[in-house]
Amino acid sequence: MNAPPPAAGERTAVLLCADLETLGHGLDLRAIQASLTAADPSVRVRVVPDLCRRPDRIAGVIRTGSDRDRVSRLVLGLCGRPPALAEVQAEARKAGLDPLGVELVNLGTHAARVHPRPQPTAKAAILLAGVVAKARAFGGSRAENLKPVLPAVVSRRSLVSLTLLEYQAVPSAQAERCRVEQGCRECIRLCPFDALDLEDGAIRLAKSRCTACGVCVTACPHEVIDFPGAAPEQIGAQIATLLSTPVGEVGPRAILIVCRHGARALEGLAARGVSYPPQWLPIEVPSLAMVPATWLLGCIALGAAAVAVIRCPEGCDGPQTRSDEAVDYCRTLLGRLGDEEGRIRLLPNDDAVLIDALNTLPAGASAVDTPAGSDIDLFAYHSRARTVLGLVDREQAPASVSFAHAASPFGFLEVAAGCTLCGDCARACPTGALLLEADGDAVLSLDAARCTACEQCLPTCPEPGVLRVRRATDRERLSRGRTPLIRDRYRRCVVCGEPIAPEAMLRRITALLGGEHADTVEVISQYCPACRSSSPG
């Protein structure tokens, strides 16, 4: 699935602050305008004087132009972090746009200040193209996605115009698609801040506790949690475009993943005018904890020469070990594939050490000749196995790629003797990896590509020690599709022939109830529930 093309007549407005022409090494804004519109005629680029200091001009700028133009998306190219987000959001509303769909890109930090000419212009164009794709993939927001926040600084203009509130995007579960009633609790289990709970049969977010880290979004196996501005399809569209857009040339492209805290490290470099290779294309995510290993691998699959994650200086809203383990898993997999492990790295947050790391691209790193097109679906939860298998197949890896790892996105269920095929584990499985089929024989099967080792099946099993889940990646198992784990015959009713229960279950019942309740066991073993009620005695 590629980034959706714009609907007929719809435009994406890209407003660039005119000060970028003279900031740092300076950007050639006309060249950026020409390259973006040449690559995509539905993009409309305007250079706006003093945009960073006067966001109140945004709505007016958007409204000028042909009546047939219909701006449905907005991207702002700024010199630094926006000083008045509340005003930006108010202007977006006046222009008829959803503020949570507005994308801001810090071209001062990521291009103008850190790369000598002509590099910053090319890089800025690429970053803008990526953000345009991200904006275009925005699927809308709901009232549940909004968290009002009082800004740290209230300007006089804000007081006069009553733009006193900023709105932060927070995740929200779509109640109509959520599987909580089927027993899924993944988001509740994994939320680092206990911000999610079950109320009135639906998942509710306590906004006061939510820090918008996004962990729940990538943890949900049913992809029902919306998070405007950081949805997997948006991130995927941005990365795919960064790696493939022809609007600029910076050499083999690499992806640099930073959280909102880690982005300050890049701002520190920019403030000192320290340069690093322009191939590093930053994307900002709400937290590193929300980034699964398959996103890092997805970047490689889409053609990135390298991927780096900048450590968060503040623990990034959750266990720092999560991103450490994800990177380690990716490096282990690449090593097994005969690829260079250093293509995926975890970088320190310290300015001095960071710059050395950024100046060192992996030896021999180059863009992959046959990337997976612009398939942004690789970043969806349901595509995890496909991302890994695609990479494995492309790298022409050895047939047996198999290793255990604590951060493996996949798990394997092992069923020991004693399973009665009751099916409780299958009913609890949130991804449908486990299935109990009852046509003919009773068959408990596993689709390993769907198993995420969430272990929700374990506590449901009435037989202790029968189920075991291992986190591992095994090429052969992932490719195999659904395979039976255990099979058993049904005992059938002596009257009507309908199935009563698997033989193993009846043996278990006999072992538990036999002797004192032998008569009851005999009835259960011979008659189905319907015939029992009509059987003599």
Next chain:
Amino acid sequence: MLRGTAYRLFAASLLPPDRPRLARLRAAARPLLRSATVLAGLAIFDPWVQFLRVLRAADDGTAATLETEFARVFALTGNGAGCPPYESHYRATDAETGARLTALVEQEYATAGVHLNSAVGAPPDHAAVELEFMAFLCDAEGRAWEGKLLGDCTRVLERQRRFLQNHLVRWLPSFARAVAETDRQGFYTTVGRVAAAFIHHDADLIHLLLEQATTARDTNGLAAESGVRR
């Protein structure tokens, strides 16, 4: 004051659309629409403007259509179709739970010193009644602010927060979704959408205000303890 006005408009929009009521709604919407851009800083701006526009457009010519649509959308038919505007319909699985919910709502009214006017003919958990109750609480809050009674303001805000979180937020969004699926004309879809967006926003805003009030109170308390004059 604007919050109270908004809740009253939502409540009135969910009552039978007779001509006098529509005329009053139209008259109320006109000045609000003229000054609506003042609220562009708030997330409810877009649904609010859409709501004012449909109110302004609801004239005598559309009254008959609205009356038909009102009956079709809000009456529960024999096969379960329709969207009854009662909290108990969306939150209760049986009659006993429904009665308990309704009693809890009545208790909220009673502790605030209000009683339902039986002439209205609507049960306590009707959407219009609950929204009108929020308007009443907003009026009480306004009087407390005018009198600079921070303690009273905090108490009323807390009552608003509790009523929103324990009642309206738990069912009005589902009601609004059901209306959107049933409504063919668009008026009630817009009403449901703005009411749902507004209560979510209001619940968040009140939480923010209470946090600020608590911080201010704690800061003043600490200052008083240390003898610092403000």
